[in-house]
Amino acid sequence: MQTINDIVAKLKNLNILIVEDGEDIREIMSTTFDKIFHHAYTANDGLEGLEKFKEVEPDIIISDIRMPNMSGNDMIDKIKEISPNTPVIVVSGHGRMIKDTNKADLFLNKPIKFDQLIKEIHRLTH
Secondary structure (H helix, E strand, C coil): CCCHHHHHHHHHEEEEEEECCHHHHHHHHHHHHHHHCCCEEEEEHHHHHHHHHHHHHEEEEEEECCCCCHHHHHHHHHHHCCCCCEEEEEEECCCCHHHCCCCCCCECCCCCCHHHHHHHHHHHHC
């Protein structure tokens, strides 16, 4: 059985995009994931997330749903039109809105456990 350290070692060459309008959450995730992944890119909302996606072509995306300018749902729809195989994990405290999103690869309710998120990222990218 793989330990969390084994899994983390396999993620070091991946780029991740974090789309989250909560500044504190976004910064914590970015700081943590920048130590694990090759690079952790961030965006403040769905519109910025879509532009960043086109610019950096990340290996995986973690996104909230409720955001200004463009919702996570709309952003995911547009990303999946461009790149249907890019995995998207929705992390949200809005359960009903999660169920309405049908193009994300995985839905996790906030709060989430770090180990669980890392294992899911590994599962979706390997």
